[in-house]
Amino acid sequence: MKKSKPGFKLTALGWIPEDWEELKFSDICTVNQGLQIPIDERLKSFVEGSQIYITIQYLNNQKEKEYILNPNSSVCCDKDDILMTRTGNTGIVVSNVCGVFHNNFFKVKYDLNKVDKAFLLAYLRSTKVQHILLVKAGLSTIPDLNHKDFYSIIFTAPPLPEQKAIANLLSTWDKAIEKTQELIKQKELRKKYLMQQLLTGKKRLKGFSGEWKYITLGAVATLKVGKTPSRINENYWDNPNPKNIWISISDMKERVLFDSKEYLSDIALSECKPNKVAKGTLLMSFKLTLGKMAWAGKDLYTNEAIVAIYPDEAKITDRLLYYILPKAVDKSDAGQAVKGKTLNQEHLQNLSFKAPKIEEQKAIAEFLEKIDQEIIRLKEIMDEIILLKKGLMQVLLTGKKRIINKEYRS
Structure with a gap:
C-alpha cells in the first residue's frame, strides 16, 4: 500500500x-x-x-x-x-x-x-x-x-456542502430507478388486464372470430413427470455432472432455465433412467407450488413435482399454455397434501380451459410475448441503472471523485 x-x-x-x-x-x-x-x-x-x-x-x-x-x-x-x-x-x-x-x-x-x-x-x-x-x-x-x-x-x-451535492447527484439516479420501476408496474398491470381479456375470449385480436371450446390438457398434450433418484444412494449425488441439470421448483425463478442448484451423476442417469427433457420444452410445477411455468433452456431433468408438457401442435401451442395453464390450475380441484396443495396425474390430465383455433392461439401468445419482452427489457435497464449508481456511490462516498461547483474532480 x-x-x-x-x-x-x-x-x-x-x-x-x-x-x-x-x-x-x-x-x-x-x-x-x-x-x-x-x-x-x-x-x-x-x-x-x-x-x-x-x-x-x-x-x-x-x-x-x-x-x-x-x-x-x-x-x-x-x-x-x-x-x-x-x-x-x-x-x-x-x-x-x-x-x-x-x-x-x-x-x-x-x-x-x-x-x-x-x-x-x-x-x-x-x-x-x-x-x-x-x-x-x-x-x-x-x-x-x-x-x-x-x-x-x-x-x-465530507464538508456539509459537498455531502448535499453528492446526495443531490445520487437522487437523480434514484429518480431514474423510480421512474423505471413505475414503468414496469404499469406494463405488468396492462399485461394482467390484457391476459384477463384475451385468455377468456372477452377481447379478440383483430381478424379473429369463432367459438372457443373447452379442452383438457391430456387431450392435447403428452405429459411426462420427473424423478428424484434416491438420496440414500451416494453414487447418485456425490459425483454430479454439471451437464446433468436437475431442476426443482426452487430453481424455477426465471422464464428460461439454464442451470440448477443440484446435478445428477452419470450413474443416476444410467440406473434411475429419469425422463430427459429437451431444450425448449415447457415445464410446470404441480405440487406444493402450483402452476409455476418455465422453459427448458438446455436439455435437463426435473424432480417429481414438475411435469414436462409436449403439445400436439395441430391442436394447441405451448406458447399459449405458458399463459393459460396457471389460471387453469387456480381453478382446478387440487388436493391437500401434508406440505400444501398438489395435483395428481389424473388432475393434470383433466385440467380444463377454453381455447380458440390454433392460429388465434399463436397470435395471442405472440402479443403477450411482446409485452413480456418489453417488461424484461425495462428490468434490464433498471438493473443497469442500479449498477451504475452503485459504482458512482463507491467513488463519491470515498472521495475518489469530487463534486465542486457541480463538476467532478479526480
Missing part, C-alpha cells in the same frame, strides 16, 4: 480527501430501538390518538395496518427520522415514514450541523457499510446489532 497519496489521508476505511473528517457514528448520531407491542394491544383500525405500527411486514405490504394507542414518544418516528433494522435482515434502511416502530428497528437521530440526511442514507446503504453492519451483527441464525457496535462504525464525512 502507498505510504502517501497527495491530497488524501489514510483512515481505517482507506484513503479519503484531506478535508474530509474521520468520525464514528457516535460522533454524529444517537440511536434507540423500538418496542415489541403485544398482539392484543394492537388495534386493527385507526382511533384518535393512535399511530401506525411500523414493522418489516408492514413496509413490504405483507401485513394489514395495525395501530398503537397513545405510544411513548421515544418509540415514535416522523418523516425526518431514519429507521434501520437491527435484527434479522440487518441493515435495511428506510425513511419518510411516521408511526410507532418495532424493536427490530433502530431510530437514527443525526446532527444536522454535521451530516446531511440524504448523504447519511446513501452512506448507510453503501456496499461497504452494509458489509460492516452484517459482520458486526454476527452470523448467528438471527443476527443482532447492538448500540455499541453501531456507534463504533467509521463515518467518513
